[in-house]
Amino acid sequence: xxxxxxxxxxxxxxxxxxxxxxxxxxxxxxxxxxxxxxxxxxxxxxxxxxxxxxxxxxxxxxxxxxxxxxxxxxxxxxxxxxxxxxxxxxxxxxxxxxxxxxxxxxxxxxxxxxxxxxxxxxxxxxxxxxxxxxxxxxxxxxxxxxxxxxxxxxxxxxxxxxxxxxxxxxxxxxxxxxxxxxxxxxxxxxxxxxxxxxxxxxxxxxxxxxxxxxxxxxxxxxxxxxxxxxxxxxxxxxxxxxxxxxxxxxxxxxxxxxxxxxxxxxxxxxxxxxxxxxxxxxxxxxxxxxxxxxxxxxxxxxxxxxxxxxxxxxxxxxxxxxxxxxxx
Amino acid sequence: xxxxxxxxxxxxxxxxxxxxxxxxxxxxxxxxxxxxxxxxxxxxxxxxxxxxxxxxxxxxxxxxxxxxxxxxxxxxxxxxxxxxxxxxxxxxxxxxxxxxxxxxxxxxxxxxxxxxxxxxxxxxxxxxxxxxxxxxxxxxxxxxxxxxxxxxxxxxxxxxxxxxxxxxxxxxxxxxxxxxxxxxxxxxxxxxxxxxxxxxxxxxxxxxxxxxxxxxxxxxxxxxxxxxxxxxxxxxxxxxxxxxxxxxxxxxxxxxxxxxxxxxxxxxxxxxxxxxxxxxxxxxxxxxxxxxxxxxxxxxxxxxxxxxxxxxxxxxxxxxxxxxxxxxxxxxxxxxxxxxxxxxxxxxxxxxxxxxxxx
Numbered sequence: 114x115x116x117x118x119x120x121x122x123x124x125x126x127x128x129x130x131x132x133x134x135x136x137x138x139x140x141x142x143x144x145x146x147x148x149x150x151x152x153x154x155x156x157x158x159x160x161x162x163x164x165x166x167x168x169x170x171x172x173x174x175x176x177x178x179x180x181x182x183x184x185x186x187x188x189x190x191x192x193x194x195x196x197x198x199x200x201x202x203x204x205x206x207x208x209x210x211x212x213x214x215x216x217x218x219x220x221x222x223x224x225x226x227x228x229x230x231x232x233x234x235x236x237x238x239x240x241x242x243x244x245x246x247x248x249x250x251x252x253x254x255x256x257x258x259x260x261x262x263x264x265x266x267x268x269x270x271x272x273x274x275x276x277x278x279x280x281x282x283x284x285x286x287x288x289x290x291x292x293x294x295x296x297x298x299x300x301x302x303x304x305x306x307x308x309x310x311x312x313x314x315x316x317x318x319x320x321x322x323x324x325x326x327x328x329x330x331x332x333x334x335x336x337x338x339x340x341x342x343x344x345x346x347x348x349x350x351x352x353x354x355x356x357x358x359x360x361x362x363x364x365x366x367x368x369x370x371x372x373x374x375x376x377x378x379x380x381x382x383x384x385x386x387x388x389x390x391x392x393x394x395x396x397x398x399x400x401x402x403x404x405x406x407x408x409x410x411x412x413x414x415x416x417x418x419x420x421x422x423x424x425x426x427x428x429x430x431x432x433x434x435x436x437x438x439x440x441x
Numbered sequence: 442x443x444x445x446x447x448x449x450x451x452x453x454x455x456x457x458x459x460x461x462x463x464x465x466x467x468x469x470x471x472x473x474x475x476x477x478x479x480x481x482x483x484x485x486x487x488x489x490x491x492x493x494x495x496x497x498x499x500x501x502x503x504x505x506x507x508x509x510x511x512x513x514x515x516x517x518x519x520x521x522x523x524x525x526x527x528x529x530x531x532x533x534x535x536x537x538x539x540x541x542x543x544x545x546x547x548x549x550x551x552x553x554x555x556x557x558x559x560x561x562x563x564x565x566x567x568x569x570x571x572x573x574x575x576x577x578x579x580x581x582x583x584x585x586x587x588x589x590x591x592x593x594x595x596x597x598x599x600x601x602x603x604x605x606x607x608x609x610x611x612x613x614x615x616x617x618x619x620x621x622x623x624x625x626x627x628x629x630x631x632x633x634x635x636x637x638x639x640x641x642x643x644x645x646x647x648x649x650x651x652x653x654x655x656x657x658x659x660x661x662x663x664x665x666x667x668x669x670x671x672x673x674x675x676x677x678x679x680x681x682x683x684x685x686x687x688x689x690x691x692x693x694x695x696x697x698x699x700x701x702x703x704x705x706x707x708x709x710x711x712x713x714x715x716x717x718x719x720x721x722x723x724x725x726x727x728x729x730x731x732x733x734x735x736x737x738x739x740x741x742x743x744x745x746x747x748x749x750x751x752x753x754x755x756x757x758x759x760x761x762x763x764x765x766x767x768x769x770x771x772x773x774x775x776x777x778x779x780x781x782x783x784x785x786x787x788x789x790x791x792x793x794x795x796x797x798x799x800x
Contacts, residue, residue: 160559160560160564162563260444260781329557330557333782406559408557408630409624409627409633410558410782411632412783413466
């Protein structure tokens with residue numbers, strides 16, 4: 114049976130690609146449901162309240178119900194909005210996330226597209242997110258959205274640089290641009306996080322990741338007390354859902370990427386590899402959420418100063434350190 | 442770029458509208474627009490007998506309704522020369538301080554949310570709920586208490602109330618430590634508040650700021666000390682004063698006032714004598730002609746009432762000096778050159794209540 118299916122898909126590679134695309138896209142849509150539910154429960158735990166309880170057992174279907182509600186809502190486009198960009202922005206954000214998942218190995222062989230320059234591809238594709246935010250902020254014809262969009266672009270671009278530099282440190286250290294290659298290196302030599310230059314790189318990556326996914330203390334682009342809701346103020350219904358989903362899927366992705374780069378990806382004893390991947394991801398997501406609900410947010414100038422005056426020089430120095438140690 | 446913040450905006454604390462002129466993230470000018478909650482309370486008071494006006498005052502500063510009740514009652518008492526029994530005075534002070542805690546907790550919670558620390562909001566409101574439960578047990582209401590009367594308070598404290606308050610005081614001392622851990626010692630919180638929205642001492646004096654805003658600018662001015670009313674001269678407490686005049690100092694003043702309020706509450710409960718809580722007054726209360734002025738230290742600052750009597754059953758003129766109104770007037774000056782993100786921090790730290798600004 115399985116052989117027959119395998120053979121069928123080997124004969125029809127286009128069909129197989131289609132199946133993979135559908136699975137990936139639905140994964141990107143479904144994973145936010147889980148992450149949002151976890152986030153609500155953790156927020157409840159931190160704020161000494163219960164979180165969702167009523168829809169489904171322990172409120173597990175709450176996010177699904179919310180997603181359904183968003184689907185049924187009226188689609189409102191503000192007057193004077195640049196319609197083409199306004200329509201397109203959420204889907205670009207979503208697609209950029211799906212593309213990132215495309216090259217991410219969940220377990221040995223569990224990767225939609227084995228790419229030997231996966232790291233480069235991810236860095237490039239994730240930048241589309243910035244474009245979509247700027248598009249949303251600009252096309253909404255709303256001053257709050259515009260301010261939010263500008264803030265987002267300034268912040269994301271500033272933090273992209275130290276992030277790329279810290280990822281590059283891993284690349285030089287392991288000598289591979291392929292995620293599978295990086296993980297296999299770690300299976301052989303131990304997790305990257307235990308090696309000094311990568312330790313610093315991981316720390317920088319962690320800070321930048323917080324900024325990249327707009328989490329407190331870097332959640333300025335959607336600071337609701339200042340900018341109503343930032344770049345997505347004017348979005349409602351399904352379009353808003355796509356922004357929201359891509360944000361939480363990004364949250365998942367950026368931790369999965371970190372797991373692959375620093376924590377050995379699927380590597381771990383006893384449990385099957387796929388479980389290890391998810392375990393590592395959710396532990397990191399928990400830390401992110403913990404931070405999300407504890408400190409206040411920074412101001413834009415403080416954030417930019419932090420990126421350019423501290424993170425960029427440190428990550429540059431660290432990169433040299435990694436090259437010196439890593440090149441064999 | 443001109444941007445319109447309010448009257449419906451997540452962080453304007455009521456229906457305040459600010460017209461901001463921006464250059465990117467920089468605020469060039471700010472024009473506050475008030476009046477969205479105007480009800481003409483002062484005029485309405487002139488059409489009603491003195492004691493019918495007390496419920497109106499609940500709607501002034503709705504986060505500290507009891508302070509407003511007390512202010513108008515003191516004014517009427519001065520006008521009519523009414524004596525207040527000692528026990529009633531103690532009960533008044535006890536409730537005022539509970540009210541101050543409740544009000545400062547709202548400040549703390551909303552201020553945290555303004556800066557992005559949403560958890561602070563739930564923590565502060567968890568404790569505020571306890572204060573409200575206490576006040577509800579005593580007064581029967583949670584927000585608009587209407588519980589101070591001319592010549593005392595309507596009823597004695599419920600049985601076992603003192604012990605419940607002491608339990609709360611004990612618990613709340615620990616909870617303040619928790620707030621300190623969550624906010625006061627947080628570096629991000631400090632970097633968002635220190636050196637922001639500085640009101641120099643001269644400016645605070647020139648604008649007539651009072652309450653925590655003035656005390657954060659180095660002015661040791663607290664009506665409870667300057668012109669003690671009720672039994673505030675018999676209790677020991679410190680007035681926290683900070684010199685910096687920034688958002689951080691205003692936050693610290695309020696945190697310290699929470700602790701001082703707890704001290705006052707303990708002393709009041711210890712010293713409270715037995716006796717009547719209400720002076721007998723005629724059915725139709727007609728104070729002699731004259732002018733009376735009273736002032737109390739509400740959580741927001743110096744709250745004053747002025748009433749003019751011509752010997753009839755209704756006041757001829759009522760004026761309310763609302764601390765929020767005076768404190769808000771300094772806002773445009775603070776916002777010049779500030780960042781958009783500082784707007785919410787500064788506005789939150791002044792802690793205005795639109796109910797008493799618009800009256």
